[in-house]
Structures are given as structure tokens and as C-alpha cells.
Amino acid sequence: MTALTNKDSRSTLKRIQSRLPPPLVALILAVLLFLIGGLLAPGFANVNQAVNIVRLAAFLGIIAAGQTLVIISGGEGIDLSVGALVTLGAILTYRITDGDEALILPALGVILLVGLLIGLLNGIGVALLRMPPLVITLGMAGVVTGLIYFVTRGQLIGDTPPAMGTLLSSALIGPIPGVVILWLLLGAGMWLLLERTQYGKQLFAVGINRTAARLSGVRVNLVVMLTYGLSGMLAAFGGFVLLGFTQTVFLNLGQPFLFPSIAAVVVGGTVLAGGKGSYWGTIAGALVLQVINSLLLALRVEEAFQLIILGVILLVLLTMYGRQRSVRQ
Amino acid sequence: MTSFRLTVEKAVKTYGGVTALADGNLDVQAGTVTALLGANGSGKSTLSKILTGVVSPNSGSITLNGAPMRFASPQAARQAGISAVYQELSLIPDLTVAENIWLAHEPLKNGFVSRTLMRQRTQSLLDLFAGLYNRHLTPDALITDLTPDERQLVEILKALSFDPRLIILDEATASLDGQQVNRLFELVTQWKANGMAIVMVSHRMEEIFRIADKASVLRNGRTVGERVIAETSERELVELMIEGAGALHRERAPLVDPANPVRLEVRGLKTSVLHGVDLTVRDGELLGLGGLQGQGQSDLLMALFGAIRSTGQMIVSGEARHFRHPRQAMAADVALVPGDRGSEGLLLIRSIFENLILPSWGSYGTPIRVARAREKGAVIAEELKMVMSSLDAPVNSLSGGNAQKVVIGKWLLRAPKLLLLNDPTKGIDVGAKAEFYSLLRQLRDRGTAILFYSSDDDELLGLCNRVLVMHDGRVSTELFGDRLTHEQLVSASMGTPS
Numbered sequence: 001m002t003a004l005t006n007k008d009s010r011s012t013l014k015r016i017q018s019r020l021p022p023p024l025v026a027l028i029l030a031v032l033l034f035l036i037g038g039l040l041a042p043g044f045a046n047v048n049q050a051v052n053i054v055r056l057a058a059f060l061g062i063i064a065a066g067q068t069l070v071i072i073s074g075g076e077g078i079d080l081s082v083g084a085l086v087t088l089g090a091i092l093t094y095r096i097t098d099g100d101e102a103l104i105l106p107a108l109g110v111i112l113l114v115g116l117l118i119g120l121l122n123g124i125g126v127a128l129l130r131m132p133p134l135v136i137t138l139g140m141a142g143v144v145t146g147l148i149y150f151v152t153r154g155q156l157i158g159d160t161p162p163a164m165g166t167l168l169s170s171a172l173i174g175p176i177p178g179v180v181i182l183w184l185l186l187g188a189g190m191w192l193l194l195e196r197t198q199y200g201k202q203l204f205a206v207g208i209n210r211t212a213a214r215l216s217g218v219r220v221n222l223v224v225m226l227t228y229g230l231s232g233m234l235a236a237f238g239g240f241v242l243l244g245f246t247q248t249v250f251l252n253l254g255q256p257f258l259f260p261s262i263a264a265v266v267v268g269g270t271v272l273a274g275g276k277g278s279y280w281g282t283i284a285g286a287l288v289l290q291v292i293n294s295l296l297l298a299l300r301v302e303e304a305f306q307l308i309i310l311g312v313i314l315l316v317l318l319t320m321y322g323r324q325r326s327v328r329q
Numbered sequence: 330m331t332s333f334r335l336t337v338e339k340a341v342k343t344y345g346g347v348t349a350l351a352d353g354n355l356d357v358q359a360g361t362v363t364a365l366l367g368a369n370g371s372g373k374s375t376l377s378k379i380l381t382g383v384v385s386p387n388s389g390s391i392t393l394n395g396a397p398m399r400f401a402s403p404q405a406a407r408q409a410g411i412s413a414v415y416q417e418l419s420l421i422p423d424l425t426v427a428e429n430i431w432l433a434h435e436p437l438k439n440g441f442v443s444r445t446l447m448r449q450r451t452q453s454l455l456d457l458f459a460g461l462y463n464r465h466l467t468p469d470a471l472i473t474d475l476t477p478d479e480r481q482l483v484e485i486l487k488a489l490s491f492d493p494r495l496i497i498l499d500e501a502t503a504s505l506d507g508q509q510v511n512r513l514f515e516l517v518t519q520w521k522a523n524g525m526a527i528v529m530v531s532h533r534m535e536e537i538f539r540i541a542d543k544a545s546v547l548r549n550g551r552t553v554g555e556r557v558i559a560e561t562s563e564r565e566l567v568e569l570m571i572e573g574a575g576a577l578h579r580e581r582a583p584l585v586d587p588a589n590p591v592r593l594e595v596r597g598l599k600t601s602v603l604h605g606v607d608l609t610v611r612d613g614e615l616l617g618l619g620g621l622q623g624q625g626q627s628d629l630l631m632a633l634f635g636a637i638r639s640t641g642q643m644i645v646s647g648e649a650r651h652f653r654h655p656r657q658a659m660a661a662d663v664a665l666v667p668g669d670r671g672s673e674g675l676l677l678i679r680s681i682f683e684n685l686i687l688p689s690w691g692s693y694g695t696p697i698r699v700a701r702a703r704e705k706g707a708v709i710a711e712e713l714k715m716v717m718s719s720l721d722a723p724v725n726s727l728s729g730g731n732a733q734k735v736v737i738g739k740w741l742l743r744a745p746k747l748l749l750l751n752d753p754t755k756g757i758d759v760g761a762k763a764e765f766y767s768l769l770r771q772l773r774d775r776g777t778a779i780l781f782y783s784s785d786d787d788e789l790l791g792l793c794n795r796v797l798v799m800h801d802g803r804v805s806t807e808l809f810g811d812r813l814t815h816e817q818l819v820s821a822s823m824g825t826p827s
Contacts, residue, residue: 196696205687208676215636215667215674216688216739217656276678 022269022321026284030291037295044298051175053290058183059245061286063238064261065190066119066231068282070133071265073227074207074274080137081122082235082261084144085115086254089239091148091156094249099159111236118144119232123225148251160247168244179241183283190279203227208275260289267317333359333394333410333494333526335380340389342375349375351550353389357495362517362527364537367547368570368819369622369784373530376547377497380528381413382406410494414485414501420472427451427468430487454486457516461509477504485513495526502536514540532621534563534823546570567820584794585614592747592778595633598641602628604802605641610747610780615773617793618782621822625802626782627668630749633780634658634665646746659688664745666736666753674736675724682706682720685739709738714764730761737768748772750781754788766792786818800824
């Protein structure tokens with residue numbers, strides 16, 4: 001009898017899960033948390049706060065774009081070099097432009113290329129040398145950080161062109177900052193890439209079953225290398241965008257974004273085992289994380305409790321999505 | 330050693346709706362070598378797994394020394410003195426030889442595992458095959474560094490380390506060389522004299538006649554006879570293994586027109602498993618590939634598709650080719666339906682639609698014209714009469730037969746000129762099989778060249794006008810016309826051309 005009821009309630013839960021896709025669950029959660037925040041901390045739920053949250057979420061969301069691709073590619077795919085590349089992207093832009101607006105685009109070109117190359121090295125390690133993604137990308141993070149220390153000797157020279165702040169961080173159209181518009185454009189681009197290109201379709205296939213993908217003509221190694229390359233490029237681009245907000249650089253600028261970048265992807269319903277997920281999910285995930293963050297700050301919750309609450313919310317969400325084991329079958 | 334006698338009577342085992350064993354009987358005694366014989370799918374491995382407690386029968390009785398017995402697990406069978414050497418190796422690659430042999434029954438000293446004892450005992454086991462393996466095979470060598478024959482030896486020694494009273498040798502000689510086989514048989518003779526019981530599952534008639542005392546023959550899940558080896562002949566055993574000669578009704582496939590162009594010509598194809606394969610397939614020909622499982626059929630198809638490395642000559646559509654990636658084979662209008670749907674053919678959690686279009690996304694432009702791709706997908710689903718809720722349903726919601734239609738459908742969408750099939754009807758129901766047969770006939774009549782490996786002899790007899798039988802990585806026999814009979818097929822599979 002007990003077993004039967006148990007089975008019944010489980011199938012109800014499953015039905016809810018299948019009706020509500022994870023990105024939607026995350027989005028609803030973000031809005032709910034925002035409204036609850038208004039009740040708990042009067043003055044929290046207003047337009048200014050909302051704009052601020054979305055703006056901060058945009059930085060995380062852009063940084064997590066490449067992470068989304070890498071996690072979808074499966075094979076224990078994860079990119080731990082994201083933080084280091086964000087820092088590198090920001091520092092290079094800072095140094096190359098040295099405050100000169102005419103140099104913004106050339107600097108952008110350089111950092112995209114550098115990010116792509118470093119990411120490709122990760123990809124070569126994973127695809128051709130068969131190294132675990134965790135190991136190679138962690139090692140790469142160390143190498144990039146070490147190089148930054150070595151070259152700069154901790155002396156960060158340069159400046160941020162004023163236009164970057166205006167275009168990205170301040171209100172651009174009405175109250176909406178440029179970075180949010182950029183984020184939406186990136187969202188559309190990522191959707192096109194994942195759902196409307198051969199690369200995207202093959203990426204999902206590679207994430208689920210590399211043997212079947214190869215036997216269907218997919219060049220698995222190429223897809224994997226390209227994915228890590230794109231991740232590196234998007235992380236460096238995240239650093240570029242972040243500079244518009246911070247206006248200044250420091251040596252561990254990007255590091256605090258590493259774990260949230262993974263959390264945002266997972267909260268958005270992308271399966272850690274690979275082969276299933278979306279960038280819309282990551283967008284919603286970044287919003288959830290940022291709302292929680294801002295809310296806990298507004299409530300003046302101690303940092304220790306902030307971490308605990310964040311951890312519990314992640315666990316609850318993952319349990320709700322939690323069908324990864326059956327996916328592996 | 331007290332006398333040992335194990336009897337299995339009327340054992341039945343079904344998997345889902347499929348009966349693997351309908352009436353399995355076996356009588357094993359101390360000091361006797363019993364051979365277990367049967368064609369593919371006759372229930373040999375199910376019966377031997379019942380002996381070792383790996384499979385638990387639905388009904389039937391097992392009697393050990395006169396007392397009824399039921400093995401709940403391999404451990405229970407092992408405690409009763411039964412251990413088995415399997416063909417699919419059960420060793421852990423990253424452990425040493427000694428660790429593997431003594432896994433879960435490590436020699437103890439004062440309650441702790443003694444590595445010294447373990448090494449000594451491993452060495453004395455290895456000494457049984459002294460001089461017949463390379464010097465790097467020591468108790469401390471890692472399994473991953475060993476050659477296949479050495480791994481097989483370790484597997485044998487592992488079974489022996491349990492000091493069994495019944496040892497089951499399931500194709501244990503398949504990867505051994507002649508000298509190693511000789512030594513194994515010497516040992517078997519010794520064990521026999523010491524009162525051990527031996528069951529051997531072998532596909533090599535010659536070995537059975539050399540070492541076995543009696544043979545028990547299975548056909549379609551039933552034990553159909555037991556013969557004393559000294560009083561029987563190869564011919565009698567083969568006849569027992571197949572149904573009454575000529576009783577099988579089948580539609581004679583028309584011979585392919587020799588004027589049809591040659592689609593595929595292969596000369597001296599080699600891989601780690603294949604030792605030089607030659608074959609020719611013409612347009613409109615459904616060429617069968619037969620033989621016992623694991624004789625290189627899968628390797629051959631994978632090599633032709635560029636999925637594994639190979640050497641040798643290959644001419645596709647009149648051009649010398651050497652495919653290094655399935656992509657290149659696809660560009661030459663070759664398609665492969667792999668042997669394992671789940672692990673090689675499908676993206677289980679993705680939709681039927683995405684599975685169907687996976688090999689063809691490139692032909693729908695960038696951005697992908699999804700509506701057009703869907704139309705194509707819907708047409709092929711209709712043509713193959715797929716039973717599904719929608720094209721967007723995940724593939725793992727389908728039955729085996731419908732899932733297989735997805736694997737075939739994705740290639741039909743590309744209209745291949747050469748279709749390679751690796752045992753495509755395995756695990757699908759009778760209705761789906763019949764549909765599949767008529768599909769194959771249609772494709773053949775439309776001029777597609779098809780190379781069709783099947784582990785089901787009846788399929789080959791019913792669909793093909795020519796069958797190549799593989800044995801030990803070679804095409805050992807070509808059967809066509811009057812020589813294409815069930816009897817010939819079985820005896821060619823056993824490596825005894827008659």
C-alpha cells in the first residue's frame with residue numbers, strides 16, 4: 001500500500017515536471033522571490049531594484065553562456081577556466097584601450113581571439129588528449145592567472161574608455177542599461193546557434209551519445225574543440241562587458257563568477273550529464289541567483305547564512321529537476 | 330573429493346515475452362567433460378548462466394548431489410563449488426593479475442590481506458601455463474598491459490583459484506593460441522582425473538571431439554539430445570543442432586543479375602579482428618553475412634563504414650576509397666545500421682525528429698529550415714508505419730521495433746546506395762520483423778546494394794540468395810544455390826565445411 005501511494009505521488013511530481021520546463025520554473029521562482037522580497041524588506045520590490053538586478057544578472061548571464069555550451073557537450077564537460085578568462089578579457093581591454101574610445105573595437109577583436117585560442121587549447125586537451133575537462137580547464141585557469149601575474153607583476157596599468165560605462169552599464173534606453181539589451185541579443189544568438197545550426201544540433205547529439213553521434217557522421221572531436229573555444233571566447237567577452245561596469249580591474253576580478261556561472265546553467269535546467277538544456281534556462285538561472293543575492297543583501301543576512309540559503313535553494317531546485325540518473329540510462 | 334553431481338531438469342527462462350530457454354536439461358558428473366552445443370540463440374548461455382547462479386530460472390529443478398538446490402547469486406553457486414570462465418572477460422583492467430584473481434576472496438593472514446601470500450599463490454597458478462606467456466605476465470602486472478590471450482589465461486586461473494568442483498569453460502579457447510589450448514586440455518585431463526566436473530561451451534567441433542566425454546545439444550531453447558562422444562559423429566551433432574532438414578519453408582530469393590554494377594568490392598580487409606576479408610556486393614543484391622556471433626562480422630561492417638581503422642583495398646561505386654570517418658562513407662552514399670540500437674544508434678532522450686535528421690542537418694541550410702526537415706521526417710515515419718505519439722516524443726518512449734525503425738529511417742532519408750546492416754532485428758517483435766523483411770526486399774528491388782549480417786540463420790535463408798559465413802575473422806565459406814541450406818550454414822559456422 002505504502003509503495004503504491006509513493007508511486008502515485010511520484011508520478012504526480014513527474015507530471016508537474018514534464019508540464020513545466022525547468023527554465024520556466026526558474027523564471028517563476030525569480031519573480032516569486034522578488035515579490036517575497038518586497039514583503040520581507042519593504043522598498044525591495046521597485047523598478048529601480050528590478051533594473052539593477054537584471055543588470056547584475058546580465059553580467060553573470062553573459063559569462064555563463066560559454067559554460068552552457070560546454071555542459072551541454074557532455075563527457076563530464078565543465079569549464080573552470082571561465083573566471084581566469086573573464087579577468088584576462090577585462091585586463092587586456094583595460095590595457096589596450098588605456099581609456100581611448102577609438103581602441104575599443106580593436107581591443108574587443110584581440111580579446112575575442114585570445115579567448116578563442118585559449119579555449120581551443122582546452123578543447124584540444126579534452127578531445128584529442130582525452131583529458132578530463134575538470135583537470136585541463138582547472139590547469140588552464142592556473143596558467144592564465146599565473147601569466148597575468150607574471151606579465152603585469154601586479155601593476156595594472158591602463159584605463160577604461162568612458163564610453164564603455166555609458167554604453168554598457170548606465171541606462172541606455174529608458175531605464176534599461178545597454179548590457180541588458182546586449183544580453184537579449186546574445187540570448188537570441190545563442191538560441192539560433194543551438195536550435196538552428198548544424199553545430200547546435202550536433203552538440204546535443206555529442207552530449208548524449210558520442211558513439212551514436214560519430215556513427216551518424218558527426219565529427220565529435222571538432223564539435224568538442226569548437227565548444228571549448230567558444231566558451232573561452234564568450235568568457236573573455238564577459239570580461240570585456242564587466243569592465244564597463246567595474247571601470248577598473250583587479251587580479252581576481254573574474255574568479256567570483258566561476259561557480260555562479262555553473263550554478264546558473266544548472267538552475268536553468270541544463271543537465272550536467274550533457275545533451276539537454278538551453279540558454280534561456282541559463283538566463284533564468286542567472287536571474288534567480290541574482291535575486292537571491294540582492295534579497296539576502298537587502299535583508300542584511302550574515303554572509304555565512306547567505307551561503308547556506310543559496311546552497312539549500314540549489315539543492316531543492318536540483319531535486320525537483322533531478323532526473324539525471326534516468327537520463328544516463 | 331566426494332562425488333559431485335549436478336542435474337538441471339526442465340529449466341525455463343523467459344525475458345519479457347521472449348523465451349530464451351524452454352526446456353533445458355543437463356547432467357554433470359565428477360570426472361566427466363560435458364560439451365554444451367547449439368546454434369546461435371539456442372539457449373546455451375542461458376543454461377550455463379543458470380548453473381552459475383547468474384540467471385535464475387522461472388521454473389525447473391536443479392539438484393546438487395541429490396538435494397534440490399537454488400542458487401540465489403553467483404556467490405552461492407561458487408560456494409557450492411561451481412565457477413565459470415567466461416568469454417566476455419570479467420577482469421578489472423586497472424588492477425593487477427593477483428588482485429583480479431583473488432578479488433573478494435583474498436588470502437588472509439591474521440585477519441589482514443596478505444599480499445605475499447597472494448603473490449605466491451598467483452605465481453603457482455601462473456606456473457600451470459609456464460613458458461606459454463610473455464615474461465611481463467607476473468602477479469603484479471596490470472591487466473590493461475596484457476594481450477587478449479594472457480587475459481584469457483588469467484580469467485581461467487581466476488576461476489581455478491576458487492578450487493571448484495565444477496568448472497564451466499564458456500568459449501575459453503577463443504583467444505588462445507594452439508600451444509595454450511594444448512596445455513589447457515592437458516590440465517582439463519588432470520582435473521578430470523582428480524574428480525572435477527567440467528562443462529565446456531565451444532563452437533569448435535574439433536575441440537569437442539578431442540576433449541569431451543559427452544555432448545548435450547540445445548535447439549531453440551530445448552535440450553534435444555545427449556550423445557556419448559565416442560559413439561557419435563560431427564554430422565550427427567550438427568543434424569541435432571538444426572531442425573529437420575528441408576522442413577523450413579522459405580521464399581527463394583532471385584539471384585542477382587550479374588550485369589548489375591558492382592557497388593562494393595573488398596580485397597584483403599584487415600583489422601585487429603579481421604584477417605583478410607574479400608567480398609563483392611552488386612546493386613540490387615541482398616548479401617547475407619552469417620556465422621557464429623563474434624567472428625568479425627561487426628568489425629567488417631564498422632570498417633567498411635570508416636568507423637574503425639582497417640587496411641586493405643576497398644572499391645566503392647567504382648572508386649578506390651579508404652574511409653577514415655563515417656562522414657566520408659556517408660558522402661559516398663554508404664549507410665550503417667549498427668548492432669546496438671541504444672548505445673550506437675540512438676540519442677535516447679532526444680526526439681524522434683532529431684534522431685531521424687541527425688545525419689542530415691547539413692542539407693537543410695543555416696539557419697536550419699526546420700519545417701522542411703519535419704516534413705521529411707513525417708514522410709519517413711509514415712512510410713515505415715512508426716507507432717508514436719508525435720515526432721517530438723523522445724525515442725526512449727518507443728518499443729524496440731519502432732526504435733529500430735528510427736535508426737533505419739534516418740538512413741533511408743539519405744537514400745543510401747550501399748546499406749550495411751548489423752544484426753538489425755535483434756530484440757524486436759515478430760510483427761516488426763515481418764515489416765522489416767518486406768522493407769529490405771523493397772530496397773533490394775529498387776537497386777540498393779545491401780550487406781546484411783544476422784545472427785538468425787532463418788533470416789539469412791529466407792532473405793538472401795548468397796551468404797558469406799565468417800569464422801575467426803575470415804570469410805570461411807560462400808553459400809548459394811543448392812548449397813544454401815540450414816545444415817550447410819550451421820556446419821560452416823562451426824568451422825567444419827562438409
